[in-house]
Amino acid sequence: MKLEVEFPLILRAVPPRASIIKDVVVKDVVTVEIPEFSASEALLAMRVTGVDSSTQKPFNVRYHSVGDGMYVNAVQPEIEAGRVRYEFGYKETQRFAPLFHNDLHCEAQTVVDNVARTHKSAAAKHIFPEVLAKAHQDNKDKARGKPPVQVSLPMFKDLKFPRIDDQDVDRARAAIMCRIDDLVIVDGKFMLRRPEPVYLADASTDRREPAVFVKFNVTVAELRGAEKIRLDQAYFAADDLEGVLAYAAEMWRIKKQDDQDYEARLVGNPIEVLDPAGLRFDGDRISVIRAAEAIRRNFMETILPQANGGPSYLREAVARNFENTSLEAIVNYKHLEAALKPSDGSTTTDELCGRIRDCMSGSEAERFANGLEASMLEVAIGRWERREARRNFGLIF
Numbered sequence: 113m114k115l116e117v118e119f120p121l122i123l124r125a126v127p128p129r130a131s132i133i134k135d136v137v138v139k140d141v142v143t144v145e146i147p148e149f150s151a152s153e154a155l156l157a158m159r160v161t162g163v164d165s166s167t168q169k170p171f172n173v174r175y176h177s178v179g180d181g182m183y184v185n186a187v188q189p190e191i192e193a194g195r196v197r198y199e200f201g202y203k204e205t206q207r208f209a210p211l212f213h214n215d216l217h218c219e220a221q222t223v224v225d226n227v228a229r230t231h232k233s234a235a236a237k238h239i240f241p242e243v244l245a246k247a248h249q250d251n252k253d254k255a256r257g258k259p260p261v262q263v264s265l266p267m268f269k270d271l272k273f274p275r276i277d278d279q280d281v282d283r284a285r286a287a288i289m290c291r292i293d294d295l296v297i298v299d300g301k302f303m304l305r306r307p308e309p310v311y312l313a314d315a316s317t318d319r320r321e322p323a324v325f326v327k328f329n330v331t332v333a334e335l336r337g338a339e340k341i342r343l344d345q346a347y348f349a350a351d352d353l354e355g356v357l358a359y360a361a362e363m364w365r366i367k368k369q370d371d372q373d374y375e376a377r378l379v380g381n382p383i384e385v386l387d388p389a390g391l392r393f394d395g396d397r398i399s400v401i402r403a404a405e406a407i408r409r410n411f412m413e414t415i416l417p418q419a420n421g422g423p424s425y426l427r428e429a430v431a432r433n434f435e436n437t438s439l440e441a442i443v444n445y446k447h448l449e450a451a452l453k454p455s456d457g458s459t460t461t462d463e464l465c466g467r468i469r470d471c472m473s474g475s476e477a478e479r480f481a482n483g484l485e486a487s488m489l490e491v492a493i494g495r496w497e498r499r500e501a502r503r504n505f506g507l508i509f
Contacts, residue, residue, distance in 0.1 A: 113146045113297055115191070118198035119212045119288045120220035121268050125276040127240040133275070135227050136240045137220050139198055139265040142285060144292050147179070151299040154178045157390030158350055160309050160326065162381050176303065177390030178296055183303040186210050186295075200224075200244060200263045201251065210302055211291035224248045241266065307331055308393045309383055311348040311356040313376070315363035322360035322376035324353075326383055335398055341406045343481075343488035346495075348395040350383040359491070366487045396496045397461045403492040404452055404468055407480040411445050411471075414479045440475035462500065465493050 121140040124133050154176040161172045175182045187209040189196045198213065200220060228245045231238045239245045247261045268281075294305035307329050315322045327347070335347060344363045348356035360376035368374075385391070415437070417429035448467040451459045471480040472489065481489045 113148055114143065114194070115146060116141050116143050116195040117212055117288070117292065118196060119216050120198060120200065120265065121281070121284050122220055122223050123276060123280050123284070125280075126274045128271055128273065130240075130274070134238060134240050135223055136273075137200070137223060137244060137265060138240075138268045138271065140268040140281075140285065140288075141195070142288060142292070144289070146292070146295050146297050146302075148297045149178055149299075154183070154298040154303070155387050155390050157182065157385070157387045158309065159384040159386060160328070160381075161384070162326070175306070175309065175390075176298065177387065178298060178303065180392075181305045182308045182390070182392070183296060183298070184306050186302045186304045187213075188302055189213055198265070200265055201247070201261060210304065211294060212288055215291065216288065221248070308391065309350055310393055310395065311350065311353065311383070313346045313348060313356045313360035313363065315344040315360050315367060315376075316342060317344075317367075322364035322374055324356050324360055324376050324378045326380050336401060336405060341402050341409070343403065343406055343485055343492055346395070346399050346402070346492060347393075349391055349393045351385045351388050351391055352395065353378070353382055355495075359495070362491055363488060366484060366491070369484075396499050399492050400461050400464055400468070400496045401452070403489055404448060404464055406485075407468065407471055407489065408445070408448055408452065410485070411441075411480050437479075438475040441479065444471045444474045444480075461496055465496060468493055 118139050118141050121136075121138050123136045123138075125136045126133055127136060155178075156174055157177040158175045159172065160175070161170070163170050173184055175184055177183075189210050196210075196212070198217075200217075224239060224244050225248060227239045228249055241263075243263055244265075247263045251261050296303050296305070310327050310330060312325045312327045313322070314325060330347065344367065346356075346359055346363075348359070357376045357378065361374040364374045364376070365372065415430060415433045417426060417433065444467070448464075448471055451464045451467045453459075468489070471477065472486065477486075
């Protein structure tokens with residue numbers, strides 16, 4: 113479907129008939145082609161039910177497998193003569209609204225709210241158009257349930273700005289296109305791409321018992337975030353509840369350092385998988401990648417000193433740590449780092465497992481992982497190795 117989509121454009125610019133830079137909120141428009149699918153092409157892959165912790169209201173979210181992604185039903189936008197209109201107003205955002213009426217709308221509200229709050233005595237002089245600040249404050253002061261005051265923003269193309277950064281406009285248009293790329297139309301209705309719900313096995317120290325949680329909207333970047341990775345936590349696909357419970361219990365046993373049998377607890381309702389063929393999340397591979405990121409971080413922490421001195425001290429400490437590192441350890445680190453970089457699939461998970469094994473068995477292995485971490489690492493990469501053994505040799509374990 114070909115559509116024109118209006119969206120809020122937030123800039124720092126000199127408005128017409130002005131001479132100083134102000135916060136500018138106007139409307140821009142892009143013409144897009146949104147892919148269309150039939151109902152038979154949108155397989156219902158899974159269903160997630162539960163209670164929203166913030167509102168205490170029950171929810172029931174259905175995930176459809178469409179093309180190469182997972183999609184949920186969206187709040188339908190209003191379309192007038194082939195255009196999705198945008199009006200600024202202090203209105204409540206929906207849980208799954210089309211992104212050009214949700215995220216960007218919230219961003220515009222935040223900008224106006226910050227200006228109104230910072231410049232209470234002269235808000236109208238520091239926002240464009242000036243009615244935005246007043247309408248925003250009036251809507252905040254209204255009792256709940258009353259219709260919000262709508263403000264028609266001027267179109268970007270209809271105004272001549274004495275000064276503006278064209279790169280800001282390009283970035284804003286690129287941002288809306290990224291959001292629209294997450295939209296499809298199935299049987300005449302809009303649907304939004306969402307990350308596949310997954311299970312998180314958590315045996316971290318802030319838990320009183322091993323637990324498993326259902327996680328929504330976990331992106332690939334978050335899964336690979338080296339600063340947040342812990343080996344006592346791991347992600348599993350929605351069709352592997354048994355595996356995630358066993359993993360959490362085993363990690364807990366390793367941390368307790370005993371031979372007792374523990375049982376992990378699922379917090380909330382299990383994910384209801386209706387069509388396993390629609391699932392794409394590969395928890396075993398992600399576990400290997402996260403393990404590699406963790407030991408890469410561990411090694412670098414042995415090179416970098418604590419930041420308790422000046423630049424001269426830091427340089428000397430890094431040089432001293434580097435000199436005390438064996439050539440084999442450096443080579444193993446560089447091989448691991450190289451194996452982690454490709455995002456085009458040129459590095460296989462088996463190769464990455466081999467690099468991790470080299471680091472764990474080579475010189476100064478304790479700098480990559482030691483003690484309990486080494487045992488946890490064995491469990492983390494063992495998930496992949498056991499799966500591949502079953503596939504390649506037909507083994508059952």
